[in-house]
Amino acid sequence: MNSKTLLERIKSIFNGVVGLSPDKITQTVGLNIGKIDLSRARLNFWDLGGQAELRSLWEKYYAECHAIVFVLDSTDKERIEECKQAFERIITSDMTEGIPILMLANKQDVPDSLKVEEIKEIFNKISLRLGARDSRVLAISALEGDGVREAIDWLFIRLKRNQPNRPPIFK
Numbered sequence: 001m002n003s004k005t006l007l008e009r010i011k012s013i014f015n016g017v018v019g020l021s022p023d024k025i026t027q028t029v030g031l032n033i034g035k036i037d038l039s040r041a042r043l044n045f046w047d048l049g050g051q052a053e054l055r056s057l058w059e060k061y062y063a064e065c066h067a068i069v070f071v072l073d074s075t076d077k078e079r080i081e082e083c084k085q086a087f088e089r090i091i092t093s094d095m096t097e098g099i100p101i102l103m104l105a106n107k108q109d110v111p112d113s114l115k116v117e118e119i120k121e122i123f124n125k126i127s128l129r130l131g132a133r134d135s136r137v138l139a140i141s142a143l144e145g146d147g148v149r150e151a152i153d154w155l156f157i158r159l160k161r162n163q164p165n166r167p168p169i170f171k
C-alpha cells in the first residue's frame with residue numbers, strides 16, 4: 001500500500017529524474033515497474049497493488065523476485081490486522097523461503113503514525129515464522145523521501161548476500 005509514491009521517490013533519488021508528483025499518482029490496479037542502477041547492478045521493481053482483491057496476484061511474482069518490500073501505511077491503525085494477515089501469507093509461502101523481506105513503515109511524516117517499535121511489537125508473533133532470512137523494519141516517508149536511500153541500501157546488501165540462494169539474472 002502507498003507503494004507507488006515510494007517507487008516514484010526511489011526513481012527520483014537514484015535516477016536523478018523527477019518522479020510523478022503525488023497528485024498524479026493514482027491507486028495501483030495493475031503493475032507499476034521501475035528500475036534503478038546501483039554499482040553495476042540493475043534493480044527492477046515491481047510495484048503491486050495492495051488492495052485486498054489484488055493480493056492473490058502477488059504470488060505470481062514470488063518465483064522471480066529476489067526480495068520483497070512490504071510497504072505499510074503507518075497511519076492506518078484500523079487495517080493493521082489485515083496487514084498482518086497479508087504479511088503472514090507472504091512469509092509462509094514456500095516460494096518466498098529465504099528471500100530478504102524489508103518492511104517499510106511509511107508515512108512517518110504524519111505525526112500520529114505508528115512508530116517502528118510499535119509495528120515490531122504488533123508483528124512480533126508473526127515474525128517468528130520468517131525463518132532463516134534477512135528481514136528488517138525501517139521507517140520512511142515516501143512523500144518526503146526520508147529513509148528511502150537507507151532502505152534501498154539495506155536491500156542491496158541483502159540481495160547480494162542472498163545471491164547463492166537466488167542468483168541474479170544476467171542480461
Ligand SMILES: Nc1nc2c(ncn2[C@@H]2O[C@H](COP(=O)(O)OP(=O)(O)OP(=O)(O)O)[C@@H](O)[C@H]2O)c(=O)[nH]1
Nearest residue numbers: 001002003004005027028049050051107141142143
Ligand atoms: N503523508 C504521506 N502520504 C503518503 C506517503 N506515501 C504515500 N502517501 C499517500 O498515500 C496515498 C496512497 O499512495 P499511493 O502511492 O498512491 O498508493 P498505491 O501504491 O497506489 O496504493 P495501493 O496500490 O493500494 O498499494 C496517496 O494519497 C499518497 O500521496 C507518505 O510517506 N506520507
Ligand SMILES: [Mg+2]
Nearest residue numbers: 003004028049
Ligand atoms: Mg500501489
